[in-house]
Amino acid sequence: MSASLEKSFVNQLQENQNLIHKICRLYTNNEDAHKDLFQEITIQLWKAFPQFRGDAKFTTWAYRVGLNTAITLYRKKTRTVDTIEFDNKLHKIDQEEYNYEEEEHIKLLYQAVQQLNDIEKALVFMYLEDKDYTEIAETLGISEVNARVKMNRIKGKLKKILNP
Amino acid sequence: MDELDILKQNWKRTAENFPKFSEQDIYAMLHKKSSSIVKWILIISILEFVFWLGISFLMKDSQSTRQMENLHVDYITIPMTVIGYMIIIYFFCKFYINYRKITATDNVKTLMANILNTRKTVNNYIIANIAFIIVSCVVIFTIFFQRDPVLLDTLSKYEANGDASMFYLIYIAAAIICMSIFILIIWLFYKLIYGLLLKRLHRNYEELKKLDF
Numbered sequence: 085m086s087a088s089l090e091k092s093f094v095n096q097l098q099e100n101q102n103l104i105h106k107i108c109r110l111y112t113n114n115e116d117a118h119k120d121l122f123q124e125i126t127i128q129l130w131k132a133f134p135q136f137r138g139d140a141k142f143t144t145w146a147y148r149v150g151l152n153t154a155i156t157l158y159r160k161k162t163r164t165v166d167t168i169e170f171d172n173k174l175h176k177i178d179q180e181e182y183n184y185e186e187e188e189h190i191k192l193l194y195q196a197v198q199q200l201n202d203i204e205k206a207l208v209f210m211y212l213e214d215k216d217y218t219e220i221a222e223t224l225g226i227s228e229v230n231a232r233v234k235m236n237r238i239k240g241k242l243k244k245i246l247n248p
Numbered sequence: 249m250d251e252l253d254i255l256k257q258n259w260k261r262t263a264e265n266f267p268k269f270s271e272q273d274i275y276a277m278l279h280k281k282s283s284s285i286v287k288w289i290l291i292i293s294i295l296e297f298v299f300w301l302g303i304s305f306l307m308k309d310s311q312s313t314r315q316m317e318n319l320h321v322d323y324i325t326i327p328m329t330v331i332g333y334m335i336i337i338y339f340f341c342k343f344y345i346n347y348r349k350i351t352a353t354d355n356v357k358t359l360m361a362n363i364l365n366t367r368k369t370v371n372n373y374i375i376a377n378i379a380f381i382i383v384s385c386v387v388i389f390t391i392f393f394q395r396d397p398v399l400l401d402t403l404s405k406y407e408a409n410g411d412a413s414m415f416y417l418i419y420i421a422a423a424i425i426c427m428s429i430f431i432l433i434i435w436l437f438y439k440l441i442y443g444l445l446l447k448r449l450h451r452n453y454e455e456l457k458k459l460d461f
Contacts, residue, residue: 094278123280124282127280156360158285159288202455203456226460234459239250
C-alpha cells in the first residue's frame, strides 16, 4: 500500500484514537492487554482501510472494525495482571472536581460492566457513545426491537450486580 | 437516572486519561504481526489441506498400494484416486470462497457466521476425508480377500482347520480397532483446536443468536 495512503491512515487514526481506547477500556482490564488490543485493532483497520470510502465518517467505520476485532477477531492472552492501579489511572477525576464518593461509584460501575459478556459490552459501548438503536442493531446484525430489549436487560443486570 | 447514564457522563471525561499514541507509535503498530483468530484459522486450515494431501501421497507410495497394482484393479483404483482429488479441489475452492467473505467491516453477526462457515468447510473436508478413507479401506480389504494370493493361501489353511470365521473375526476386529484409534486421535485434535480457538467465538455467536430469535 502506498506511503500516502499509510500517512492518511495514521493521521486519521492518531486524531481519533480515543475511540479505539474506549473500546479497549471495556474489553481489557490491564495496561498490557489494552495496548495489545489497540494494536490488533490498528492492524485490522489498516487491512480494511483500502475499502474505506470517504463518504462514511472515519469514526463510524473505525468503531465497527474496532468492535469486530474486540469481540471476534482478537485472541485474548491469558495473562492476568493486577488491575487496580490501571483502573485508578483511568477513572481519575480532575483535582478541582474531585469527589471520592463519585470516583468510587464510577469504579464500581466499570467493574460491573467488566462482568458483562462480550456482546453485552458492545451494546453498552454503543449506548455510551450515544448511538441510536437503529445503528446498534445494524452493527450487531440483530433487530432493533431485540437490541432495545437486550439493553433494558443489561440495565437490570448491572443493577443486580451493583446491589446484590 | 440509571447506572448507565451515570457512566455515560463520566465516559466522555474518561478519554482525557487515556494514553496518547504518537504517529510513530501507530506506524510501528502497523508493521507488527496480527494475532487475529482469522489468521490462525487460515494457517491451521492450510496445514490440514497439506496434511491430508501428504497422507494421500504417502498412501500412493505404500506397500499395499503396490500390492494393489499387482492385482490389476485399475477400474477401481483410478476412479478412487479421481474422487480423492475432486474432494480436495471442491473443498479447497469452497474454503477459499468462504474465506474471502470474511471482512471486519461486516456486522458482528455476519462476521462471526462467515468465520464459522469457513471453519465448517474445513471440518466437512476432514469428515469427507475420513469417510473416503473408511470406504477405501473396505474396498481394499474386499479386493485383498478376493484376489491376494498370500491372503487366500492363509485363509485356505484356516478353512482346512475349520477356523475360517476366527480368521475373519481377527482381521475385521484389527481393522475396526485401527480405524477407531485413528478417528479418536483426529477427534481429540479437533477438540483441542476448538477449545483453543473457537470457544469464545461460538459462545458469542450463540449469545447473538439467542438475542435475535
